[in-house]
Amino acid sequence: MKDIGDRIISHAAAFSIEAASKELYERSKVKRELKVKFINDNLVELGGPGLCFKENKLLKAVESGFAFPQIVSLIFNFINGIESILILLEIRKILSSDTVNSEKVSLGLRSGLTGATTFANYDIRYKKLLDEHKDEVVLFSIDKTKISIWLYFSSENTWKVQSGTFSREPTTTFTFKDLSVANNAISGRFDHLGGPAVGDAKVSGNLPFLDKIGYISRKVEQQVPSIL
Amino acid sequence: MSLNHDKSDKLFSRALNVIPGGIYGHVAPVAGLPTHLPKYIQNASGCRFNDVDGNEWIDFMCGFGAILHGYSHPEIDAFANEQRLKGSIFNQPSPVMVELAESLTNKIDFADWTVFAKNGSDLTTWAIRVAREHTQRPYVIKAKGSYHGVDAWCDPGFGGRVDEDRSKILEFPWNDLECLKTLLKSYANQVSSIILTPYHHAAFAPSIMPTETFWSEVEQVCQKNGIILILDDVRVGGRLHDGGSHRYFNFTPDLSVYSKALGNGYAISACTGKDFLRNASKEVFLTGSCWNDAVAMSAALKSLEISHEFNVAESILAKGKYFSQGMCAIAKKNNLPLNMSGPFSMPYPCFEGDESLFRIQKFCEIAAGKGLYFHPHHNWFISNAHSIADLDLAIDLADQAMCELVDLENS
Ligand SMILES: Cc1ncc(COP(=O)(O)O)c(C=O)c1O
Numbered sequence: 001m002k003d004i005g006d007r008i009i010s011h012a013a014a015f016s017i018e019a020a021s022k023e024l025y026e027r028s029k030v031k032r033e034l035k036v037k038f039i040n041d042n043l044v045e046l047g048g049p050g051l052c053f054k055e056n057k058l059l060k061a062v063e064s065g066f067a068f069p070q071i072v073s074l075i076f077n078f079i080n081g082i083e084s085i086l087i088l089l090e091i092r093k094i095l096s097s098d099t100v101n102s103e104k105v106s107l108g109l110r111s112g113l114t115g116a117t118t119f120a121n122y123d124i125r126y127k128k129l130l131d132e133h134k135d136e137v138v139l140f141s142i143d144k145t146k147i148s149i150w151l152y153f154s155s156e157n158t159w160k161v162q163s164g165t166f167s168r169e170p171t172t173t174f175t176f177k178d179l180s181v182a183n184n185a186i187s188g189r190f191d192h193l194g195g196p197a198v199g200d201a202k203v204s205g206n207l208p209f210l211d212k213i214g215y216i217s218r219k220v221e222q223q224v225p226s227i228l
Numbered sequence: 229m230s231l232n233h234d235k236s237d238k239l240f241s242r243a244l245n246v247i248p249g250g251i252y253g254h255v256a257p258v259a260g261l262p263t264h265l266p267k268y269i270q271n272a273s274g275c276r277f278n279d280v281d282g283n284e285w286i287d288f289m290c291g292f293g294a295i296l297h298g299y300s301h302p303e304i305d306a307f308a309n310e311q312r313l314k315g316s317i318f319n320q321p322s323p324v325m326v327e328l329a330e331s332l333t334n335k336i337d338f339a340d341w342t343v344f345a346k347n348g349s350d351l352t353t354w355a356i357r358v359a360r361e362h363t364q365r366p367y368v369i370k371a372k373g374s375y376h377g378v379d380a381w382c383d384p385g386f387g388g389r390v391d392e393d394r395s396k397i398l399e400f401p402w403n404d405l406e407c408l409k410t411l412l413k414s415y416a417n418q419v420s421s422i423i424l425t426p427y428h429h430a431a432f433a434p435s436i437m438p439t440e441t442f443w444s445e446v447e448q449v450c451q452k453n454g455i456i457l458i459l460d461d462v463r464v465g466g467r468l469h470d471g472g473s474h475r476y477f478n479f480t481p482d483l484s485v486y487s488k489a490l491g492n493g494y495a496i497s498a499c500t501g502k503d504f505l506r507n508a509s510k511e512v513f514l515t516g517s518c519w520n521d522a523v524a525m526s527a528a529l530k531s532l533e534i535s536h537e538f539n540v541a542e543s544i545l546a547k548g549k550y551f552s553q554g555m556c557a558i559a560k561k562n563n564l565p566l567n568m569s570g571p572f573s574m575p576y577p578c579f580e581g582d583e584s585l586f587r588i589q590k591f592c593e594i595a596a597g598k599g600l601y602f603h604p605h606h607n608w609f610i611s612n613a614h615s616i617a618d619l620d621l622a623i624d625l626a627d628q629a630m631c632e633l634v635d636l637e638n639s
Contacts, residue, residue, distance in 0.1 A: 136584075170584075191244065193251075193252065194249055196257065197257035198244075203258065204589050206585060
């Protein structure tokens with residue numbers, strides 16, 4: 001995939017929303033996913049025709065939970081557009097809620113890691129960083145829960161994130177102590193050096209790969225706006 | 229089962245408030261076994277140390293290589309203390325600096341001069357600059373995955389760098405002479421130095437010894453192309469041969485850098501070089517606030533003397549062999565395919581088929597519960613303070629840990 005310069009921020013935001021919607025869809029909470037389509041240099045469509053943002057507006061939507069979509073697209077595809085808006089609002093509701101539960105945490109983890117894979121897929125610096133790890137698979141989980149989020153290099157030659165079961169064994173595992181620690185992590189309040197040392201997370205396996213994923217995730221957290 | 233680490237944890241919590249990450253770098257808990265190895269150490273002697281919670285450990289990391297003769301070595305400490313009473317840092321160096329330079333220049337067969345600093349990184353970075361100054365060429369070649377220090381041209385981290393930091397650094401896989409030659413062709417007359425460790429001792433991977441012809445060929449291509457051969461002997465120095473690791477592998481570098489074991493725990497590093505680099509060495513600025521530390525220099529002087537007098541490199545190679553063979557024997561008994569890669573004095577343990585390291589991590593975790601300081605992804609170090617009785621005890625405890633590992637895996 002080609003390097004897309006500064007637009008990587010809106011790409012990461014868009015793919016994170018798509019990932020969150022996928023998680024909700026797989027949990028049967030919404031009727032469909034919000035598939036991302038970049039229509040031209042400036043416009044991104046979420047969930048088919050209807051919900052379409054200028055890229056800068058999308059970033060605002062992600063940060064504040066609301067921004068005006070492109071009205072023309074919405075008018076001409078009203079039903080689909082409104083449905084997509086409702087899904088977006090559902091994601092926002094879950095992620096901005098004070099309640100800490102598996103739904104919120106897996107949504108946050110999956111969308112955050114998808115932001116990292118976007119950086120790894122589109123930015124040459126991060127792509128190079130992960131080049132030697134294409135055979136590896138990281139499993140993120142939370143102790144005593146069923147949450148499993150996998151990060152791997154797919155047969156389509158891109159880094160991907162998936163939830164639930166997976167066909168391969170992990171080469172690295174990262175296990176949060178509990179939902180509350182994982183919730184801190186998705187809100188950018190996890191000390192990657194201190195956390196594992198105080199038992200907030202257990203890391204095993206091939207740590208250099210995890211180290212790099214962690215670094216990229218922190219770059220995403222710094223640069224990509226978030227509701228959290 | 230993990231040993232009690234309440235005090236260690238409390239200290240660490242305090243540290244998190246005032247030190248980013250609590251403990252950083254290669255000793256950051258997250259780089260090892262975060263909740264199984266101790267975070268803070270109270271005191272150490274010989275091959276054992278006590279953590280702040282009062283647990284006694286048999287050590288196999290030797291301060292990540294800084295300890296060669298054993299912790300708190302009485303003769304070295306006494307000699308250093310004599311100097312400490314006189315003072316350590318002055319406006320000018322103390323006489324011991326000249327003595328130490330003479331000692332090293334004598335002991336390292338190719339060396340005509342020596343300079344000192346505090347850390348290995350200070351001088352690996354300086355050495356590549358000396359080579360650049362001499363050759364007036366920009367590029368440096370290193371082996372992929374080799375560690376040469378904390379500077380931006382070679383550190384293993386990711387942050388705080390710009391592309392230019394590494395734009396003149398080229399890499400080839402260890403032992404891959406074809407790749408090295410291709411690089412030299414592509415960058416003809418532009419390469420100033422090749423910097424290499426004596427063998428490949430990357431973390432998170434088994435160590436790789438040089439092939440039979442590796443060093444002679446590297447030496448040849450350097451000579452043929454006017455490239456400075458820099459030996460980074462920071463980690464291995466003193467552990468294969470008392471006269472420098474090049475003697476063990478039978479080649480001659482143009483510059484070599486030492487640090488870890490040089491002062492047996494006192495902070496000092498040295499770079500020795502051939503006469504033809506003396507002028508270039510004078511052009512590359514070199515200094516540090518506490519680099520003329522007479523206490524560390526005294527310790528290094530004594531440490532070198534002991535290494536020479538007692539054939540310490542040979543001794544730890546023999547002890548390491550005894551230990552590695554013992555470890556492999558108990559592994560075999562437990563049906564575990566253990567390999568102790570690298571030289572015997574600095575073995576890197578790995579289980580066959582355990583590329584993801586889960587098994588070695590579990591083993592080291594169980595061993596930690598028995599007071600064995602085994603690192604899961606860094607080479608271990610044998611010091612001359614390890615006695616056969618210490619090694620036997622460690623092997624015995626490791627045997628128990630392997631039994632538990634097998635039980636756990638079967639359960
Ligand atoms: C081979 C090698 N070179 C250089 C260095 C850097 O030395 P220091 O940590 O003293 O700066 C190290 C440290 O581990 C090393 O192992």
